[in-house]
Amino acid sequence: MASSVVIQTSFLGDTILTTPLLAQVARRGPVDVVTTPASAALLTGHPAVRDVIKYDKRGAHSGLFGLTTLAGRLRSARYDTAYLAQGSLRSAVLAFLARVPERIGFATSAGSWLYTTKVAYRDDLHHAARLLLLSRPNGREPTRDETRPSLAPGDAERALVDDLLRRHGVAAGERLIALAPGSVWGTKRWPYYPQLATELADAGRIVILGGPDDSPLALEIRTAVPDAIDATGALPMLGSAELIGRSAVIVTNDSSPLHLASAMGTPTVAIFGPTVPDFGFGPLAPSSVVVGHESLACRPCHRHGPRRCPLTHFRCMRELTADAVAEQARALILRPDAGA
Secondary structure, three states, X not given: XXXXXXXXXXXXXXXXXXXXXXXXXXXXXXXXXXXXXXXXHHHOOOOOOOEEEEOOOOOOXXXXXXXXXXXXXXXXXXXXXXXXXXXXXXXXXXXXXXXXXXXXXXXXXXXXXXXXXXXXXXXXXXXXXXXXXXXXXOOOOOOHHHHOOOOOOOHHHHHHHHHHHHHOOOOOOOXXXXXXXXXXXXXXXXXXXXXXXXXXXXXXXXXXXXXXXXXXXXXXXXXXXXXXXXXOOOOOHHHHHHHHHOOOEEEEEOOHHHHHHHHHOOOEEEEEXXXXXXXXXXXXXOOEEEEEOXXXXXXXXXXXXXXXXXXXXXXXXXXXXXXHHHHHHHHHHOOXXXXX
8 A cells, every 4th residue: 555745844724734635645545744843743643644753854853964864764664655745945855865756746846846746836726725736636626625624632632621621610511712812923913802802701701822922912811801711822732723623713813723723613703914815824614704904905915924014004903893803703603503
C-alpha cells in the first residue's frame, strides 16, 4: 500500500485547513505529516494521520544540518508521495533530500522547480479546497462537505474543558458564547469585544479564547462582564477546539479560532477588516456569517493584515459596531440548528 507524507509548516490555521487533504490521501494508504511543534498537537488523534513529525525549523532542525537530519528520517520511511502543502523552497528541498519519488505542489510555489507534479494555484477557491486539489489529478473541485476541516479532541481535552467549566460554576446545559479577540496581526483585532460581551451577556455565558498573549484583551472583556470566563492560555489548541465545539456561537477575527470553529462545526461570526474571505480563509462551519466593511475602497490592504493601518484611520474595524455584530451572533444562536 502506498504511503504519503504531507509537509505543512505554515500557520496553525493552515494546518487545520490541510485536514481535508489528509482525509483524502488517507483513503489511499498511510499518511504522515511534517509540521511545526505548535501545529503538531492539533493533529493528535486525527483519524487520517498515522504519525506527526515535528519540524522545528527555528530550533532543533535549523540550518543545513537540521534539514538533512530530518530528511534522513523521512528517507528511511520510503514514502511514495510527498504533498507540499506549504510551498517554501526549504520544504521542497526537504522532500527532495528525502528522495520521495513523487513530489506534488503548487506551480506558484518557490520550490516548484523541485516538484515532479505541479498543480495550478486556484485563487478563486477556499484554501482548504486549493490544498485538497493537490490530491486530485483530475482537477475535480471539492464539494463544501469535502472541504470542511476536522479535528479530533480526545478524553484529555474533554476533561480539561469539563474542569474549566466546573471551576467557573457553569451549569449543565448553560449556553456558552465564545469570543476570540486576538490575532498575531494587529489590524485584524476588532476593538469592540468588551462592548459586544455586554450586548450578549444576557444570551449566555461569555467564554474568552486565545493564547497567553491575549490575556490583556480578556481582561478588558472581563472588566465589562465580570462573570465572563477567561480561557486564554488555559487550554491546549485541541482543548480550545473542544470548548468552541460546546459553544452556541463564536465571534472571532480572521485568525486560528475561526478555523477551529470550522472544524468543530460551531456557528461562526467572522470579522474581517484589512483582509477579505476572497483570499480563501473564510469560515467553513455550516452556519456562518462574515462581517466586513464592504463599501470601504481601501480594503483589502494586505494578504495577512499589516501591523498598523497604512492610512492610519483603521475604518475597516472601527466602523463595525458592536450592535451590528451582536445582531449577527443572536441570529445564529436563534437558528433552529444552533447549539445549546
